[in-house]
Amino acid sequence: MATSPALAPSETGPPDKRPRSVLLDAAFLRLWTGTTASGLATWALPFVLGLAVLDRSLSAAGLGLVLATRTAGFLAAVPVSGVLADRHSRRGVVLWSGLAAATAAPLLAYGLGRSLTLMAIAAAIAGAGQGACRPAFQALAAEVVDADRRQQANAAMTLAVRATTLAGPTLTALLAVFLDTRVLLLGIGLLWLTAALVPGPGAKSAPAAAPQRASFRAEFVDGLREARRHPWFLAGLGALTAVISTGYSATGVALPLVSRDRYGAEAVLAAAMTAYTAGALAGALLVARWRPRNQGWTALAGLAVYGFAPLSLVFPVHPAVIVAAYAIAGVGIELFNVPWFTATQREVDPGKLARVSSLDFMLSYGLAPLGLALIAPAVEAFGVQAVLTACALVCFLAPVVAALAPTARHFSRGAAAEASGAPEAPGAPEAKPAP
DSSP: OOOSSSOOHHHHSOGGGSOOOGGGOHHHHHHHHHHHHHHHHHHHHHHHHHHHHHTTSSOHHHHHHHHHHHHHHHHHHHHHHHHHHHHSOHHHHHHHHHHHHHHHHHHHHHHTTTOHHHHHHHHHHHHHHHHHHHHHHHHHHHHHSOGGGHHHHHHHHHHHHHHHHHHHHHHHHHHHHHSOHHHHHHHHHHHHHHHHHSSOOOSSOOOOOOSSOOOHHHHHHHHHHHHHTOHHHHHHHHHHHHIIIIIIHHHHHHHHHHHHHTTSSSHHHHHHHHHHHHHHHHHHHHHTTOOOSSHHHHHHHHHHGGGHHHHTTTSOOOHHHHHHHHHHHHHHHHHHHHHHHHHHHHHSOGGGHHHHHHHHHHHHTTTHHHHHHHHHHHHHHHOHHHHHHHHHHHHHHHHHHHHTSTTTTTTOOOHHHHHHOOOOOTTOOOOOOOO
């Protein structure tokens, strides 16, 4: 999308020449349905397994093991799928990853209360399917949606994810009144089938087979080289990873403790998480059409805003302050997410987009469990206030440091973009960053 002060092409032409809304595009709606189904299935699994803990068909230790193996499957599959999605059809990778995750659902249902080993294996398969589809969906979106409408498309997809996160717990809890936990797990399998079967093919055909294809390792390393060509990407990914592994993890551990110990109820926890999701919905609606002059700096400022979430937990304040801080953090995270995905789709070599996207998901989301594992011991050693203060500082400072990187101002490598705010055309020759 345009990053210049001028309006995007879709907004400057005559009304009858403007591209129609992405929401009227059947190919995008199929892709949107698939990504929404995969996002809902990814969110629902730990929630449904939590219900299994409540009805004593799964122990708390068993839940931890199952979720850990799911994370391991995710981390193992993401880099592999990035290479495969660039080697072959992105649609094919989405199909097989979705089918793999769908297959895991009945195995989880059968193993519940019978075999924790079977559940752990099935969770690893589900995690692998989840990890494999992420970079493939990201690259497929660049094929299905033209450049002028990608920011709107990315905003629509994140709106769907946030809306399901907001309504999902209530809907699942209602279903749990009438349906057994095993039936809910089978329902997750149906969501994965939807993610696998509904999206249509990309606009481009699969890359032609080379007479002698490079090794898997060489192609993965080639993706790393492509990422290194974009200083804004490396800087932004570093900031995102720092925020998720510190601020996001710290609030995940500390918010329930603060809600219980300081305010004597879980109401603050529920209100804060609801406010965060509502803020993210508002942020996605805002960024669907807003084109700031300095898009990269604006996105990084939005990421830094997440620091208010851990900061609000440091001192005994009125619960409304915490709720407001989480709402602001939700707005900010989408001011970062949507331009970040759009810039990656625009700037990265299309033939290497899935590999670069896999690096994004592997580091930003893959290190989150490590942050969660380290936060609890840190809280015991140094106290909640000290840990939350340190994490808030990291959230504020990491995006500031990233903003100093060359090309970060507009999330674009082009010299013209850095100088005037105009986007570099996809596939344009490499240009030195502006001074």
